[in-house]
Amino acid sequence: xxPISKVNLERITNGIYAFTMTLMVRNITTPVxxxxxxxxxxVLYLVSVILxxxxxxxxxxxxxxxxxxxxxxxxxxxxxxxxFIYLHLLSLMIVVFVPFTQSFASMSDxxxxxxxxxxxxxxxxxxxxxxxxxHARTHIELxxxxxxxxxxxxxxxxxxxPLGVAVLGVAFIWAGIGYIDILYLAPFVVLGLFFRxxxxxxx
Amino acid sequence: xxPISKVNLERITNGIYAFTMTLMVRNITTPVxxxxxxxxxxVLYLVSVILxxxxxxxxxxxxxxxxxxxxxxxxxxxxxxxxFIYLHLLSLMIVVFVPFTQSFASMSDxxxxxxxxxxxxxxxxxxxxxxxxxHARTHIELxxxxxxxxxxxxxxxxxxxPLGVAVLGVAFIWAGIGYIDILYLAPFVVLGLFFRxxxxxxx
Amino acid sequence: xxPISKVNLERITNGIYAFTMTLMVRNITTPVxxxxxxxxxxVLYLVSVILxxxxxxxxxxxxxxxxxxxxxxxxxxxxxxxxFIYLHLLSLMIVVFVPFTQSFASMSDxxxxxxxxxxxxxxxxxxxxxxxxxHARTHIELxxxxxxxxxxxxxxxxxxxPLGVAVLGVAFIWAGIGYIDILYLAPFVVLGLFFRxxxxxxx
Amino acid sequence: xxPISKVNLERITNGIYAFTMTLMVRNITTPVxxxxxxxxxxVLYLVSVILxxxxxxxxxxxxxxxxxxxxxxxxxxxxxxxxFIYLHLLSLMIVVFVPFTQSFASMSDxxxxxxxxxxxxxxxxxxxxxxxxxHARTHIELxxxxxxxxxxxxxxxxxxxPLGVAVLGVAFIWAGIGYIDILYLAPFVVLGLFFRxxxxxxx
Numbered sequence: 032x033x034p035i036s037k038v039n040l041e042r043i044t045n046g047i048y049a050f051t052m053t054l055m056v057r058n059i060t061t062p063v064x065x066x067x068x069x070x071x072x073x074v075l076y077l078v079s080v081i082l083x084x085x086x087x088x089x090x091x092x093x094x095x096x097x098x099x100x101x102x103x104x105x106x107x108x109x110x111x112x113x114x115f116i117y118l119h120l121l122s123l124m125i126v127v128f129v130p131f132t133q134s135f136a137s138m139s140d141x142x143x144x145x146x147x148x149x150x151x152x153x154x155x156x157x158x159x160x161x162x163x164x165x166h167a168r169t170h171i172e173l174x175x176x177x178x179x180x181x182x183x184x185x186x187x188x189x190x191x192x193p194l195g196v197a198v199l200g201v202a203f204i205w206a207g208i209g210y211i212d213i214l215y216l217a218p219f220v221v222l223g224l225f226f227r228x229x230x231x232x233x234x
Numbered sequence: 235x236x237p238i239s240k241v242n243l244e245r246i247t248n249g250i251y252a253f254t255m256t257l258m259v260r261n262i263t264t265p266v267x268x269x270x271x272x273x274x275x276x277v278l279y280l281v282s283v284i285l286x287x288x289x290x291x292x293x294x295x296x297x298x299x300x301x302x303x304x305x306x307x308x309x310x311x312x313x314x315x316x317x318f319i320y321l322h323l324l325s326l327m328i329v330v331f332v333p334f335t336q337s338f339a340s341m342s343d344x345x346x347x348x349x350x351x352x353x354x355x356x357x358x359x360x361x362x363x364x365x366x367x368x369h370a371r372t373h374i375e376l377x378x379x380x381x382x383x384x385x386x387x388x389x390x391x392x393x394x395x396p397l398g399v400a401v402l403g404v405a406f407i408w409a410g411i412g413y414i415d416i417l418y419l420a421p422f423v424v425l426g427l428f429f430r431x432x433x434x435x436x437x
Numbered sequence: 438x439x440p441i442s443k444v445n446l447e448r449i450t451n452g453i454y455a456f457t458m459t460l461m462v463r464n465i466t467t468p469v470x471x472x473x474x475x476x477x478x479x480v481l482y483l484v485s486v487i488l489x490x491x492x493x494x495x496x497x498x499x500x501x502x503x504x505x506x507x508x509x510x511x512x513x514x515x516x517x518x519x520x521f522i523y524l525h526l527l528s529l530m531i532v533v534f535v536p537f538t539q540s541f542a543s544m545s546d547x548x549x550x551x552x553x554x555x556x557x558x559x560x561x562x563x564x565x566x567x568x569x570x571x572h573a574r575t576h577i578e579l580x581x582x583x584x585x586x587x588x589x590x591x592x593x594x595x596x597x598x599p600l601g602v603a604v605l606g607v608a609f610i611w612a613g614i615g616y617i618d619i620l621y622l623a624p625f626v627v628l629g630l631f632f633r634x635x636x637x638x639x640x
Numbered sequence: 641x642x643p644i645s646k647v648n649l650e651r652i653t654n655g656i657y658a659f660t661m662t663l664m665v666r667n668i669t670t671p672v673x674x675x676x677x678x679x680x681x682x683v684l685y686l687v688s689v690i691l692x693x694x695x696x697x698x699x700x701x702x703x704x705x706x707x708x709x710x711x712x713x714x715x716x717x718x719x720x721x722x723x724f725i726y727l728h729l730l731s732l733m734i735v736v737f738v739p740f741t742q743s744f745a746s747m748s749d750x751x752x753x754x755x756x757x758x759x760x761x762x763x764x765x766x767x768x769x770x771x772x773x774x775h776a777r778t779h780i781e782l783x784x785x786x787x788x789x790x791x792x793x794x795x796x797x798x799x800x801x802p803l804g805v806a807v808l809g810v811a812f813i814w815a816g817i818g819y820i821d822i823l824y825l826a827p828f829v830v831l832g833l834f835f836r837x838x839x840x841x842x843x
Contacts, residue, residue: 035711039650041242043707046658049249050456053257054662056330061337070347088327095323098246102238120704124697127665134670144679148686244445252452253659256460259533264540273550280554291530298526301449305441447648455655459663462736467743476753494733501729504652508644
């Protein structure tokens with residue numbers, strides 16, 4: 032008998048991603064009560080939060096990407112073992128940290144060190160993703176019998192994209208190039224260019 | 235093999251709508267601690283938030299309407315492609331913004347510009363809804379085989395209602411008529427009058 | 438074709454109840470930062486919130502009761518029509534108000550009028566529950582074909598219990614007896630005594 | 641007819657665990673606005689919250705453990721009776737308290753009494769878990785017919801582990817040894833060592 036049914040791991044994953052993605056909008060600074068009394072003060076407020084709004088949208092897309100990755104993974108699996116479930120709980124814990132580490136993004140200009148939190152968070156997420164799929168592929172009894180090797184290895188390459196970007200980000204900082212927010216959206220470009228159509232034959 | 239199973243896109247959609255609709259109740263200003271000590275001060279507080287309560291109810295109904303629209307759409311689809319999923323993630327991101335943009339509704343009297351946020355949010359939601367159904371209808375392999383053209387086009391017309399209202403709202407503001415909250419509830423009247431019984435034969 | 442599939446209304450209902458029940462714990466006043474430095478101050482704090490904790494537990498149980506009622510209702514239904522879905526969205530909106538109205542419970546001693554909010558909220562929930570089941574029973578095509586009339590009428594009586602309690606609460610206040618928190622838990626006693634074993638034969 | 645369908649109790653359980661696990665991240669103190677202006681002040685802030693982060697991770701894992709326990713239990717059950725559902729609602733109420741009681745963990749050094757809250761919370765969770773499985777095993781009609789006695793008793797022993805740890809914690813405090821946060825993670829070690837491979841034959 033499986034440790035738990037597959038559907039319940041899918042459900043708690045959906046719940047935690049949905050809640051985390053919704054909660055992040057709270058990181059956008061709301062105006063101090065009574066500070067907005069004219070159109071001018073409203074526009075000034077908007078200008079001051081525009082970067083936070085962009086940061087939120089970026090983090091939302093990143094979480095959406097990992098959510099998609101996980102469900103593409105689950106979709107190719109028949110069942111889970113305990114090791115996989117423990118890894119996944121770890122991965123969910125890292126996801127839950129995102130609204131916390133993302134809340135420091137707006138201070139990245141004056142306080143460069145504050146970026147390290149989101150950086151580490153993103154790296155950890157990418158690592159566990161690759162680890163989980165590696166675990167699944169080396170335990171063939173967890174996989175959908177219909178899954179072809181071409182497709183399994185195609186997914187493995189896809190899951191390496193965010194990890195590559197995270198490592199690149201760390202290298203940039205060490206090389207003194209500084210932190211580039213936009214880098215974290217690079218996976219979308221890479222995925223759009225090279226991983227669009229799926230492996231030949233396994234579509 | 236589908237990118238992800240249909241049920242999981244439905245689940246995260248339900249999760250995000252459920253949290254967003256629940257979270258919005260937090261936009262109602264709670265009394266400052268210690269400020270309410272008598273029945274009179276309580277009644278004064280209630281009067282001061284009555285408009286916020288109505289605004290909340292309106293936004294809840296609007297989200298409920300989009301939620302219903304999306305599940306009427308999903309119900310007529312067999313599967314999703316990546317393009318549809320990306321559009322839907324965009325749509326969910328716009329939904330998550332609602333508690334943020336809606337929080338400015340209460341200051342609309344003194345700060346007319348503050349309305350633009352909710353206005354843009356509503357317009358964006360309406361646009362993506364129409365876009366998604368257009369995408370589905372032009373990719374016949376995504377649709378339920380049993381779906382008749384009459385019903386598909388009936389849905390398309392229905393989904394145009396909020397977009398029409400959003401455009402009307404922008405026109406009103408440009409024409410200097412000002413912002414009319416109540417306008418956003420107009421779809422319910424239109425839908426109740428003209429879209430009640432479904433297309434003939436496909437009911 | 439049904440407006441939406443039954444499972445999705447169940448999902449959003451579960452999501453909204455789960456979130457509302459979880460969010461309410463935030464109504465318990467947390468200590469002011471730095472105010473607790475000794476065991477004595479901690480105990481004093483605990484004493485000051487003990488009533489809020491009990492109020493929270495009561496409201497949690499009440500929501501749990503309505504959640505159970507709704508899933509007992511859904512379990513006996515085959516499909517939903519638009520009218521039923523609109524009523525249910527209304528009911529969910531009323532549920533979402535509970536953390537708001539419940540937050541005034543702790544001030545009920547000094548500000549008797551503050552109780553009216555939770556009172557009205559509870560009454561509205563009870564009314565819509567009865568209304569929805571009445572709608573379902575008068576539209577036989579919505580019900581499970583296997584459902585016997587004895588069971589349908591047994592449920593109808595059960596759903597009247599919270600409404601009866603709500604009316605009693607209003608009567609108490611008009612009669613000047615005042616507000617009795619505990620009254621809202623009365624349904625559990627009534628249900629435990631008279632509705633334990635289900636209708637004879639329909640178990 | 642069952643009181644409610646099994647899937648809906650699973651759904652609300654997933655929902656409440658997901659929100660509770662996500663909400664807890666809010667217990668980590670965020671910096672006062674404007675207090676972080678240099679890398680040094682950021683590092684000082686990080687040092688001051690490192691214990692809160694560890695506490696959060698511990699509580700997340702503990703909730704993850706109970707979540708896993710419950711779904712291992714549900715997985716072996718065919719249906720639920722009202723008594724089981726009431727016990728489970730009680731258990732969910734205790735779960736919802738965790739973000740509240742956990743928020744006092746960071747003050748445990750100066751205010752030893754503050755630990756009692758989380759201690760009681762953990763003990764209550766453990767007790768209801770054992771109680772629910774006891775109820776299921778003594779009502780054979782609730783269990784999966786395929787469930788073997790070896791596996792049922794293996795689960796019963798597993799569910800005793802957190803209860804044993806909770807009792808040990810209380811004993812430690814009475815013996816004046818003081819509160820040891822780390823103790824609450826002991827179940828993972830015990831489970832890893834003795835409950836890894838499942839009962840012989842029923843694995």
